[in-house]
Amino acid sequence: MLLIHCPYCGESRSELEFRWAGEAHIARPENIAEISDEAFAEYFFIRDNTKGIAWERWRHIHGCGRFFNTIRDTVSDKFLLSYKAGLARQPVPGASEPVEGDAA
Amino acid sequence: MAELATRAVPLAGAHGGTASVRLKPASSAHRISLRAGEDAVSTLSTTLGLSLPTQPKTSASSGSRTALWLGPDEWLVIDEGEGGLVEAARSSGAVHSATDVSHRNTAILIEGPGSSDALNGGCPLDLSLKAFPVGSCARTLFGKIEVVLLRTGEQSFRLECWRSFSEYAFGLLREAALDAE
Numbered sequence: 001m002l003l004i005h006c007p008y009c010g011e012s013r014s015e016l017e018f019r020w021a022g023e024a025h026i027a028r029p030e031n032i033a034e035i036s037d038e039a040f041a042e043y044f045f046i047r048d049n050t051k052g053i054a055w056e057r058w059r060h061i062h063g064c065g066r067f068f069n070t071i072r073d074t075v076s077d078k079f080l081l082s083y084k085a086g087l088a089r090q091p092v093p094g095a096s097e098p099v100e101g102d103a104a
Numbered sequence: 105m106a107e108l109a110t111r112a113v114p115l116a117g118a119h120g121g122t123a124s125v126r127l128k129p130a131s132s133a134h135r136i137s138l139r140a141g142e143d144a145v146s147t148l149s150t151t152l153g154l155s156l157p158t159q160p161k162t163s164a165s166s167g168s169r170t171a172l173w174l175g176p177d178e179w180l181v182i183d184e185g186e187g188g189l190v191e192a193a194r195s196s197g198a199v200h201s202a203t204d205v206s207h208r209n210t211a212i213l214i215e216g217p218g219s220s221d222a223l224n225g226g227c228p229l230d231l232s233l234k235a236f237p238v239g240s241c242a243r244t245l246f247g248k249i250e251v252v253l254l255r256t257g258e259q260s261f262r263l264e265c266w267r268s269f270s271e272y273a274f275g276l277l278r279e280a281a282l283d284a285e
């Protein structure tokens with residue numbers, strides 16, 4: 001059974017209690033009524049779909065109900081870090097520089 | 105004379121279990137689903153008459169009432185006495201949301217040396233006394249349904265579930281009890 005750490009419950013729980021919620025740190029444009037259709041499509045639909053280290057939102061839907069962010073390797077399915085929603089994009093544990101997308 | 109609808113009690117007459125896992129439906133209770141921010145916790149605690157727990161997986165009891173931590177701003181409050189939970193929360197004057205879920209939920213009481221094994225037949229939580237001591241609670245899964253589990257004693261649990269799922273929960277527990285020593 002895959003265990004996922006929930007930063008609100010403070011412990012690792014069964015993956016069955018969680019739901020994937022897409023790429024993390026997608027910021028809604030401040031001036032959303034003014035941006036072009038292309039810029040809106042970029043914000044709304046286009047995702048990196050990273051192979052490798054990915055920053056993702058997860059939700060502990062059958063536990064505390066909270067959304068939070070993780071760093072997960074989409075190849076090995078290994079979770080490297082979980083952190084609370086609202087925190088900035090966290091560096092990859094053990095890496096000297098923050099890694100962007102699949103540049104690792 | 106107008107005919108009155110009679111309320112059907114979920115799991116009325118249900119029985120099951122084994123010598124090491126005894127199962128019985130809990131008697132009816134008052135319940136609220138309570139949502140509130142950090143700054144409302146102390147006044148709500150005062151008017152509800154118990155201290156709302158703020159640590160994950162913990163509960164607090166006082167008299168007939170028990171508050172179960174479900175999330176950082178969410179509790180299930182159960183009153184097996186006179187009720188008045190919504191009124192008590194309202195009298196706090198603090199910003200909160202209290203929804204009466206007395207009849208949405210029902211509960212099954214599980215007792216005996218095999219109770220944690222029977223629950224683990226459908227629940228992925230670590231139910232050892234170290235990880236889930238007496239008084240612990242969590243919203244989790246039991247088979248295909250979402251439940252709230254409370255450990256009421258070393259060998260006893262209260263499983264809260266939605267009433268329409270209660271026959272499923274009872275049936276799965278009855279099956280799992282057969283495998284639990």
Ligand SMILES: [Zn+2]
Nearest residue numbers: 006009060064
């Ligand atoms: Zn959680």
